[in-house]
Amino acid sequence: MSTLLQNRTIHIFKTNIHDQPDVNAIASALNNLPGILKWNVAIDDCDKILRIESTQTEPDEYIDLVKTLGYSCEELTF
Amino acid sequence: MRTRDENKEQAIRQQAIEMIVKYGLEGFSMQKLAKAANVSPATMYIYYQDKEDLVLSLGTEVFNKMQLYSLKNFSSDLSFDEGLKLQWKNRAAFFLENPLDVQFIEHLRYSPAFRTISHTIKNSFKAEMGKFVHNAVLRGELVQLPFEVYWSVAFSPLYQLMKFHTQGESYASSSFELTDEVMDQTLQVVLKALKP
Structure with a gap:
């Protein structure tokens, strides 16, 4: 799901990014994407939530990227 | 949207x-x-962002609320006796009126979040209490002590009374209630101990 707040879109994904080494594995790819203002993974959540704050409203690029890196990634809905 | x-x-x-x-x-x-x-x-x-972000946000809010309450009618220019009495009164009132907030803070106290919060909360409270103590020492109303010694004598007795109150009993009796009389009696002993 995505929500627009103060000119930024917050994207929420359910993933299997399991632990800190997994987070490190996706970090450089995400850090290099233009448009991303802030991101984090709640690895203590059973849904391993990837949260991205971005100027971009479409989530597809993020989903594709995370999948390419070998993790599952689906947008969470309300 | x-x-x-x-x-x-x-x-x-x-x-x-x-x-x-x-x-x-x-x-x-x-x-x-x-x-x-x-x-x-x-x-x-x-x-x-995550659980930690939420807990930090909640903790900061409760701390600010608690400190604002503690500074009600308070001024660092009050005499030491008057000022400490008001601090006891305000803190006890907050404790009795917001038991859930107090218990929440106790849960945070030994977590990593606590450190982060105590670094980020407004310093106006610390500054005001610091000025109060400083003024009292200058006026010869308060003995000069290291902070931890001062705080332990000035406030710990109140917090222990509040603990007994929450438990509804003490080591010596099966029912205990924090009354104004008990609080004042304790405060007088504390004030006496802190006189130069």
Whole structure:
């Protein structure tokens, strides 16, 4: 799901990014994407939530990227 | 685009505090909170980055509320006796009126979040209390002590009385209630101990 707040879109994904080494594995790819203002993974959540704050409203690029890196990634809905 | 519903958000924050008091920080999760509040986990993550972000936000709010309450009618120019009496009165009132907030803070006290919060909260409280102590020492109303010694004598007796009150009993009796008389009696002993 995505929500627009103060000119930024917050994207929420359910993933299997399991632990800190997994987070490190996706970090450089995400850090290099233009448009991303802030991101984090709640690895203590059973849904391993990837949260991205971005100027971009479409989530597809993020989903594709995370999948390419070998993790599952689906947008969470309300 | 969804708009932020302040009332709903405040209700969820209150619910989070209740759950942390009931289950502890370890037993609390964003998923459980979402379920209890009847919103989707995705909604929770719109407003908070993760559990830590939410706990920090709650802790900061409760601390600021507690400190604001403690400074009610207070001024660093008060005489030491008057000022400490008002501090005891305000802190006891907050404790009795907001038992859930107090228990929540106790859960935070030994967590990493506590350190972060005590670094980020407004320093006006610390500054005002520091000035109060400084003035009292200058006027010869208060013995000069290291902070920890001062604080232990000036406030710990009050917090122990509040603990007995919460337990509803003490080591010596099966029923205990914190009354104004008990508080004043204790305060007088404390004031005497802190006289130069």
